[in-house]
Amino acid sequence: MTQNTGTALVTGASSGIGAAYAEQLAARGHDLILVARDAVRLRAAADRIGRETGVSVEVLPADLTSPADLAAIRDHVATEAGLQLLVNCAGLGPLGPSLDSPADLYDGMLDLNVRALQTLTFAAARAFAERGSGTIVNVSSAVALLPERFNAAYAASKAFVLALTQGLAAEVGGKGVRLQAVLPGVTRTAFFDRTGADIGQIPAEMIMEPDALVAAALAGLDAGEVVTIPSLPDIADWQASEAARFRLGPNLSHRVPAARYGLG
Secondary structure, three states, X not given: OOOOOOEEEEEOOOOHHHHHHHHHHHHOOOEEEEEEOOHHHHHHHHHHHHHHHOOOEEEEEOOOOOHHHHHHHHHHHHHOOOEEEEEEOOOOOXXXXXXXXXXXXXXXXHHHHHHHHHHHHHHHHHHHHHHOOEEEEEEOOHHHOOHHHOOHHHHHHHHHHHHHHHHHHXXXXXXXXXXXXXXXXXXXXXXXXXXXXXXXXXXXXXOEOHHHHHHHHHHHHHOOOOXXXXXXXXXXXXXXXXXXXXXXXXXXXXXXXXXXXXXX
8 A cells, every 4th residue: 555545434433443543544644534433532533633644534423333324424435536445443342252242232243343344345345446446454353263262243243354355355356446354363442341351361462552453454455465464473374274275165065965974
């Protein structure tokens, strides 16, 4: 990604990873459109970023679990002529193990982590494909690769983000549209405050700061990575995992069941 490549729209931009993206993209020269529910924090962040960097910062307060608000942001993404980068950071986490979290919490989680992200991703992909350029960054999670280690529904929602990003990258890559999935590990954000989890119980060496995470994610984007795992020391481990996955391809669909099932 180069300097001054148009406007970037960031969801979940009032805190945590989204706020770090807003600051670092502004430092790279992008004008910003910031989306989040907390209008007061959003405007305060916009004023500060605009003052410190000189870029144009527009705020669109919205609750992306609201169909009306989501439709408004979707339409903005689809019609904003200068938009060159969409960063989907907004997300909702669980309140403990799967069966201990309130059932209605999962409705909001699916609305935000899956439906809203897909809606905005498709809107941006169509607009970018028409003009032949544009980038979509979707924040997934490392738990997408280890669903046994975390709340099952949350891990599934983040696995959706990863699969959507990889699949769509293959579909629209030839049309000038780039996609990147970012898989953070444990990151020091308000996520833990909202879920009631104690980040102090996690070893300090496992916790990344949002600024470092986003800097690594942008470096991965610059390097052309479709999937960026900021904590992973050796990219060869991910490449081996992907190679093993693709080796399964020829045997994932056959006319008859595998012989090991003894069905004749």
